[in-house]
Amino acid sequence: MQLKGEVTVVGRFKRLLIGRPMKSAEIEGERLTKLKALAVLSSDALSSVAYGTEQILIVLMAAGFAAVWYSIPISLAVLGLLLILILSYRQTIFAYPAGGGAYVVAKDNLGVRTGLLAGGSLLVDYILTVAVSTSAGTDAITSAFPSLHDHRVLIALIMILFLTIISLRGITESASVLAMPVYLFVFAIFALIISGIIKYALGGVDAHPPEIGAAVSNISLFLLLKAFSSGCSALTGVEAVSNAIPNFKQPANRNAAATLIMMGAILGAMFVGISLLAYWYGITPNPKETVVSQIADSTFGRGVIYYIIQGVTALILFLAANTAYSAFPLLAFMLAKDKYMPNVFMVRGDRLGFSNGIIILGILSALLVVLFHGDTESLIPLYAVGVFIPFTLSQLGMMVRWIKLKPANWIIKLVINTIGMLTTLVITLIFIFTKFGHVWMVFLFLPVVIWIFLSINKHYRNTADQLRINMEADKPVIKGSTIVVPVAGITRVVMQSLSYAKSLTENVVAVYVGFDDEDIERMEKKWEEWNPGVRLIVLRSSYRSVIRPLMKFIDTVEWKSAETDHITILIPQFITKHWWQYILHNQTGLMLHAYLFAQKDVVITTVPYHLNR
Incomplete structure (x- = not known):
């Protein structure tokens, strides 16, 4: 098959996966309505209902079954923190309508390095979001089908690939795909909660949980704080x-604020409902069956409704990762715009999304799943720390903003952010002290990320300084041109290259590298016989190297002519019909191009000659 055909096949496959290219003018059509935004941006938070209560119970069980009643007050405390965060981020939306969240707030009010800490933490959090969501979704599937437990890593990787492709198709299309499963999950969980409450009220639950307020001998404040911090994973x-x-569609800030309120109300109701049912039903954590699975089993039995709930739970846990696929590329774009990440993250793909960010997110999260073997419990502490650091910095940044600007009702706003900052700071410290064995790598990774940001920024600043010109003093210098054409023999590709060179200037020289007297004599004789009107310089290579003698010759030409002429190295290159034929030939031209590109301030160009058989 020809290379052109191969490109066509690749292009068709790409179109099949991600759809037709979209015009830049179509970007307004990619904005989200409130209902679609709720599906895309809230799926991560809503899906945490599936494991938030479970994380509380896992910690409390260290003190025995009698301690599970503490899950109720702890869940209410988490609900209170959710309310504070919703109010706080609502203020952030109106204060910073261009978006950016914790990164922009911290950078604007606390300094660049603090902003980079918030931005780096969020990027890490979004990577972990994909890994945790797909791992948790796999857990839901293996709860219903235990025979698949050994294949959980493969299942998670397949879902990451699927989500990456869906995200590359554009945010509107991914929202359309997500909307039905997200709302189906919300309906299923509320149906479970209502049915469970009715069954409990009618005395249909044969369980005897410990009474609320019952004394527990070996409970400690440290354990309760640890359980509270674990439950706060539901707020990611x-x-x-x-x-x-x-x-968002315009007015973007109003639509975003409304979406945030809707998300908070739904999340709070579902989280408290699941916690109540888990307590009333006397549910305890099981490594091979999730808490939601046990509640559904106790409420409906292992019938059709149970498998529907497990199916939509697994689906929402998988699709929750799409929140990160929406937020990671946008945050990477903002960091790249500020010159702290590579410029490639500012490039929009065929479907108007920041496709490089989407692909990188998929690759990094897949690596995490493989490294942690799809173990959700090991990933969640890292996940929570990654988001509570930006929570704290964002609240602190908003406090500084209110104190500086003193807008209307600023004291009320300051109080809300102060309470939020102190609460999230305490939770962050609890995570650090109670789960240091799980989160210690964050303290190694985040400084490295910030150092990378600063190094990238330094490179861009140095590049700009060296490329910047004085508009009045710096003018183009008119020079002549000397073209050097390396030749390996007398062929059509050499003839075409010399013809092109002579169309630009008469100052053309061909250079041939010979390994012995016989080669050199034969080449000189053929060249004289051919007589193309170009002088031939013959170099001898005692060590059978073509590159080294050529480089010495170019050094000489550059030294003699750099002040008066532009030096151009014109490399003849033939292109084979089939890709596999390319490996049958020496790649001297490519090596010379690469070496010159890295070492010399000369013009390097290639003249291609396509073979047709």
Whole structure:
């Protein structure tokens, strides 16, 4: 098959996967309505209902079954924190309508390095979001079908690939795909909660949980704080709406604020409902069956409804990762715009999304799943720390903003952010002290990320300094041109290259490298016989190297002519019909091009000659 055909096949496959290219003018059509935004940006937060209560119970069981009643007050405390975060991020949305969330707030009010800490933490959090969501979704599937437990890593990787492709198709299309499963999940969980409450009220639950307020001998404040911090994993994803304001239809800030309120109300109701049912039903954590699975089993039995709930739970846990696929590329774009990440993250793909960010997110999250073997419990502490650091910095940044600007009702706003900052700071410290064995790598990774940001920024600043010109003093210098054409023999590709060179200037020289007297004599004789009107310089190579003698010759030409002429190295290159034929030939031209590109301030160009058989 020809290379052209191969490109066509690749192009058709790409179109099949991600759809037709979209015009830049179509970007307004990619903005989200409130209902679609709720599906895309809230799926992470809503899905945490599936494991938030479970994380509380796992910690409490260290003190025995009698301690599970503490899950109720702890769940209410988490609900209170959710309310504070919703109010706080609502203020952030109106204060920073261009989006960016914690990164922009911290950078604007606390300094660049603090902003980079918030931005780096969020990027890490979004990577972990994909890994945790797909791992948790796999857990839901293996709860219903235990025979698949050994294949959980493969299942998670397949879902990451699927989500990456869906995200590359554009945010509107991914929202359309997500809307039905998200709302189906919300309906299923509320149906489970209502049915469970009715069954409990009618005395249909044969369980005897410990009474609320019952004394537990070996409970400690440290354990309760640890359980509270674990339950706060249900709050991850709350910040995504404030990060992605530019994705909303106008008025973007009002639509984003309304979406945030809807998300908070739904999340709070579902989280408290699941916690109550888990307590009333006397549910305890099981490594091979999730808490939601046990509640559904106890409420409906292992019938059709149970498998529907497990199916939509697994689906929402998988699709929750799409929140990160929406937020990570946008945050990477903002960091790249500020010159702290590579410029490739500012490039929009065929479907108007920041496709490089989407692909990188998919690759990094897949690596995490493989490294942690799809173990959700090991990933969640890292996940929570990654989001509570930006929570704290965002609240602190807003406090500084209110104190500086003193807008209307600023004291009330300051109080809300102060309470939020102190609460999230305490939770962050609890995570650090109680789960240091799980989160210690964050303290190694985040400084490295910030160092990378600063190094990238330094490179861009140095590049700009060296490329900047004085508009009045710096003018183009008119020079002549000397073209050097390396030749390996007398062929059509050499003839075409010399013809092109002579069309530019008469100052053309061909250079041939010979390994012995016989080669040199034969080449000189053929050249004289051919007589193309170009002088031939013959170099001898005692060590059978073509590159080294050529480089010495170019050094000489550059030294003699650099002041008066532009030096151009014109490399003849033939292109084979089939890709596999290319490896049958020496790649001297490519090596010379690469070496010159890295070492010399000369013009390097290639003249291609296509073979047709």
